[in-house]
Amino acid sequence: MGRNENSKTAVIVGAGPGGLAAAMLLGAKGYEVDVYEKQPVPGGRSGRLKLGDYTFDRGATFLMMPQLLEELFEQAGRSVHNYVELHKLDPLYGLYFDQGRTVLMPSSDNEETARRIQALFPGEEAGFYRFMTDESVKYAHVEPLLRRPFGGFGDYMKADAIKALPHLKITDTVYGQLSRYFKDERLKYAFTFQSKYLGMSAWECPGTFTILSFMEHRYGLLHPKGGISALWDAMVRVAEEHGVRFHLGTPVERILTEKGRAVGVSVQGGERRTADHVVIGADFATAMNGLFEPGVLKKYTPEKLEAKKYSCSTAMLYLGIDGEIDLPHHSVHFANDYPKNVEEITGSQKLSEDPSIYVHNPSKLDPTLAPAGKSAIYVLMPVPNLKGDADWSGRREELKEWMLDRVEAIDQLKGLRGRIEQEAFFTPLDWQDSLDVYRGATFNLSHNLGQMMAFRPHNKFEEVDRVWLVGGGTHPGSGLPTIFESARISVDLIEKTDRAKQARPAPQPLGAAGGSE
Template sequence: MKQIAIVGAGLAGLAASIKLASEGYKVDVYEKNGYAGGKMMPVSLGTYHFDFGPNTMTMPEVFDSVFEEAGVDPRNYFDWIKIERHTRNIDHDGSSFMMSTDPQDMVDQFEKLDSYAAKNYQTYLEEVDRLYRLSKSSFFPRMFLSWKDYLSPSLFQSMLKVRPLEKMNHFHERYFKHPLILKAFNRYATYIGSSPFLSPATFAMIGYLEMVQGVYYVKGGNTSLARGMEKLASELGVTIHLETPVKTVHVSNGRAEMIETVDGKVQKIKEVIINGDLLEVYPSLVKESERPSFRDTRIQSLSPSISAFVIMVGLSSRLDLVHHQVYFSEDYQKEFKELFNGIWPEDPTVYISNSSHSDPDVSPDGDNLFILVNAPPLSNHHEMPEEAYKERIYDKLEKHGLPIRKLKVVEKVIGPSQIKDRFNAYRGALYGISSNTLRNSFLRPSNRSKDIKNVYFAGGSTHPGGGSPMVVISGNNVANHIISKHAKKDSRVSYN
């Protein structure tokens, strides 16, 4: 039986383990934390449950397919709740509108704010539909194993069609004029840890996922999805070693021979999948001399994505909040300039998830507010005292009529330093490398080591990118490649 080791039990690692185990592989997953799911981390504070992340779920078919391809019904493991009117957007002046999967609902709201947007919204939907379908067919399923994979004529033609040279903000200005509407749609760049004023318009396809396919939530908390994947993996024979950090991947003659955990145990392996932040985990596991194509100097030259400052707070009662709401800064472009210059924004945009609005059972005694603001990646400059920044956020929310301090029962703060330590995230970045340049958007690190034949990478810091669906796709892509590779070897052996 072929032995596979997966380092990290994030969604990519779990997806890969399920696929491989269903095809008869012996799979061991090693996870440093005491739970499976990676950044999809459950947090309980008394009777208040929080999903650390992600809070907005899209592309449910990607997650369902993990279960269906293993021959089981995903509804036996978790249930989706679709949120039709999903995100309330509030500007600094109090103006607001609600995002909805109903096009007429959107047009009706736009007619009050922006007649230009009302007139052009259907054209916008058609264009983001096109961007999404091109990306889905040309980029998502591919394994980019070497530079030669980028020379495919069909791939080159597809790349030219997804607006790679246009910036996201410029793209959205084609369809919207009102500042708040522009901010709301430009916010999609933060889903990949980037700036809408620098990242390609290609990522505007996220608008198709939210405004056409829809926004979803997993009943019982989004972390129920990770628990369902963990349960299925175990049922298929995957051994998941929690609280078992891997110390070293031992390499000989360009092949990984075994892994060693921090307690000194070793395991011989055929293949290794590293499901973690490529910039942080790979160099911590493999000596620099064994990875000449990915030296430390190269890692240090890459621009990390944004990080996050999170407050999870349980309230004694319920406020007039929907599942998702965003309170925008007055100058959105200035905010991103500050973030990517290592400065904590003076006027941060504040996102609040209140999952108890859709699922009261996760927080029976009052709202469970997951409050997130974008933060710069860690540096030696411009560090912000967490307590002071928390108070700044509470001050802003009070101006919008949310008396958090008065109603607070429980509270937990997680900043970039804790993100770095808990998730092995390079400089505390949430999405690995930013997509602020053409190269980093379309030439992300390969899913396989260029120097070690049997070491693979899955997760948000490699192809096809950040976000839970993309992470799962990366795990599936890697697993399918390994299965195909072994099938070809076995057929040659059988033939000979």
Template sequence: MKKIVIIGGGLGGLAAAAVLASSGCSVSLYERNKHLGGKLKPEKLGSHTFDFGPNTITMPHVFDSVFQEAGEDPRSYYEWVKLDDHTANWSADGRRFLMSTEKETVLEQLKVIDPYAYRHYENYLGEVGKLYQLSEQAFFHRTFSSWKDYLSPSLFSAFTKVKPLETMDHFHRRFFKDPFLLQVFNRYATYIGSSPYTSPATFSMIGFLEMVQGVYYVKGGTVKLAQSLAKLAVKHGAEIHTEAEVAEIITTNRRAAGVRLRSGERIEADDVILNGDLLHALPKLVRNEERRVMTDKRIGRTSPSISAFVIMAGLDHHHDSLIHHQAYFSGNYKREFSDLFQGRWPDDPTIYISNSSFTDKSVSPEGSNLFILVNAPPISEKNTASFDADRYKESIYDKLEKQGVLIRPFLKEEKIVTPEDIQEQFGAYRGALYGIASNTKKDTFLRPFNRSQDIENLYFAGGTTHPGGGSPMVVISGKNVAKTILGKNR
């Protein structure tokens, strides 16, 4: 029986554990935190429950597939709730645009806001649908172990068709003319921690996921996805250890022989999977002299994605004017991204709010549970010393008040999470939410391989590697690596 050690209990590590355990491997997973799920962390403030990590869930079939391939019914573990009218967007001057999978709902709004977009919306849906289909067929389910993996004729053909040389903003300008609508659809770049003015149009396929396939919520909280994956893996024989930090990957003759825990215990393995932010974890676990490719120098040159400033606010009444998702946009979106990637805190940030109690009162029975997030620059020396988290929080409340969203009079519980907290809690390089930014073609398509070039039987899963950031992609990466170990994947 093949013995696999998995470092990190994020969604990628849990998916890999479930696939491998259900295929008969001996699986041991070690997670340094008390919770499983990585950034998908449950938070409880009084009677208010929050999902810290991803709140907007797409591609539910990806999560379901892990259970189905293990011979299990995912509905016996968790229940999807589809949000047809899923995101209310507000411009700086108070205009509203509701995103919906109901095409007529969108077209009615476009007819008033942007007649050009009204005429071109069908074409837009067709184009983003093509981008998704090409990516799903050619990229998502492929592992990369060396440069030779990029030489596939079918991969090259697909690559030329997914608009790698066009920016997201340029792509969207073909279909939308109103500046506010451009902000709304360009916001998809933040799902991968990048700027719409530099990231490839390839990621505009997210529009297909949200406007056609749909946005979903898991009844009881999206943390149930991580809990369910863990339950599945354990049911099939995996051992999962929390509060068990791995201190070192033990190598012999350029092979991973196992791991050493912080406690000193040594665990042998035939293969090791590292599920986490490679930029942060790899230097801690493998000495620099053993990393001829992923060296400290190379990691230091890498551009991290954006981070986040989060407020979890528990209110004493239900803010029924707030639906499940909403975004309040800055007056100058281009300047906001320029600030973020030059290491500055935006003074007029776009604000996202998740109010899951709108859909599911059980997670916050006494009032709204507002998960308020603004994009933040990755940590650097110039943006940490003088930053005042409380003052920034108050400026966010001020901006929301101008949009008619009152927080302070109803506030009962509150917690702030800064980029430094994200770095410490989740082992995120410079506090980045998505590992490597996708602001260049190289960082988008030539991410670190799923298999180490330095250590033969060390594999990588998570947002830093292929196929990229976002919870569905992370789950796919875990599945891909597991199937590669089993000899079932490309």
């Protein structure tokens, strides 16, 4: 397909969730778009992993806030339901405490969840109802702030931000907020563990983020048939239907700039592609360190990037298992001393002797991921990022066996080693070296108060004109719903910039207007 000389052009660096969403939206708006992705598959750190006949999602394993995804496809003139088969999960997940002796399985039906809380923690169900009522008010105030840019401090003075401020609970923590609703520590953990989606401790994460747990209970969790990677395939298809060109396995080496403005990119092999706009969907710190010529950036130098706060990392096991697994679709297995485990991950940054783990067991619901009668199991253990001192290179095999020991300590997974047909071990070092995740910080920049909203890298990049950011390293933050929103915000800003330029009157010769007859 030839280029239309009159259309606006954009290059997108990275085909992660933010890059794919931006490609769909820009393509639907008539932009000529090229997407360059270093990896051979779309999805970024959440791309598809194949091990023999088994299929895994590398990172994210579920969808929340399905209405945002529906809106995204509608803005591209499509229905997500024509491309992906979405299954609502019930229970949402299994939460295993006390070495599995206490199990809470929250339902997608809030009344059923209240009954299950009452059965395990008598009298605490009233706190659940109060939590859901209060959080619905908070969410109504917070949600508009996630849909618009925060380009400076003036954005805090807008009416929606002023009205939201009393509801944000920014001076409290997620754990502090949940302590207002529940007495039993295990129940508090059941509504605070979601802080790990931000790679943060619930004892440090701003109280605003209790909305993560609320959103799960209010809107449910969904599994796309074929895994999350089936959604990336769908987004590629929609973008291609709008003329977007994808270049997988093609790394961008430099963003080309002239006089403080991006003019295109150079890609591996020497090709140069000019564009009116450059959208960066790559890992934020890695992109800042590698995509610009030295000296171009002043605010995001290597030293200043290193000084920022980053999320925890994850150690991963992807296991093709002979037979079925008697665990729900999602399960979280809490350490006996969960506060200590969290402090070690995010504070002292050392490996816990008693770690918590998350197990994804989608094969009972989705037969496309493993051969009949077998299971594709994904095990995630939150660990310190590479600022910690764990030797993931020299002790790789030892640490893999240690993680397998923890897995086999779960009753339903005893003897699992003897059933493994395929396996892959992925460490914080692999996140950094294979997928360019800075310091292996799987959930990107931390979400402390100094790195939220106007303090987070802006969607309209501050340092170079005509550069736009999408993904977890910009506003509104990490997690699929907010990453999709980052793309929508950035595309809206791109369109406004071009409309303003078109509306500007062309320069006229002296005397052509306003002169005497």
